[in-house]
Amino acid sequence: xxxxxxxxxxxxxxxxxxxxxxxxxxxxxxxxxxRRQSGHVWAYVTLPRADVVFDGPVSRHAHTDxxxxxxxxxxxxxxxxAKNGEDAIDVSAGSLDAPTGLTLGxxxxxxxxxxxx
Ligand SMILES: [Zn+2]
Ligand SMILES: [Zn+2]
Numbered sequence: 001x002x003x004x005x006x007x008x009x010x011x012x013x014x015x016x017x018x019x020x021x022x023x024x025x026x027x028x029x030x031x032x033x034x035r036r037q038s039g040h041v042w043a044y045v046t047l048p049r050a051d052v053v054f055d056g057p058v059s060r061h062a063h064t065d066x067x068x069x070x071x072x073x074x075x076x077x078x079x080x081x082a083k084n085g086e087d088a089i090d091v092s093a094g095s096l097d098a099p100t101g102l103t104l105g106x107x108x109x110x111x112x113x114x115x116x117x
Pocket of ligand 2: 031
């Protein structure tokens with residue numbers, strides 16, 4: 001599948017991102033950590049870490065020692081989740097500019113979804 005350029009940014013625009021990718025599927029994570037950080041469900045697309053470039057200040061938070069989360073220090077937008085030592089990074093689908101070229105796939109961590117469903 002051919003690669004395309006995607007761009008995105010946080011809410012305030014202090015952080016922008018670009019990537020070249022052939023990814024077509026976004027997922028939504030229902031785990032309790034993503035729920036707390038995003039406010040409900042976090043939608044993301046998994047990309048090769050080397051293919052993603054962030055411009056601007058990115059704050060990082062390691063909630064566990066297995067992964068870190070990135071967000072804008074100004075507006076708080078949740079930008080990525082990355083497992084330590086892996087070549088992939090999960091980028092917030094909602095941060096991407098349309099057309100994203102993505103389609104929402106199967107949910108992950110559905111059994112951990114909020115009890116308000
Ligand atoms: Zn921002
Ligand atoms: Zn999650």
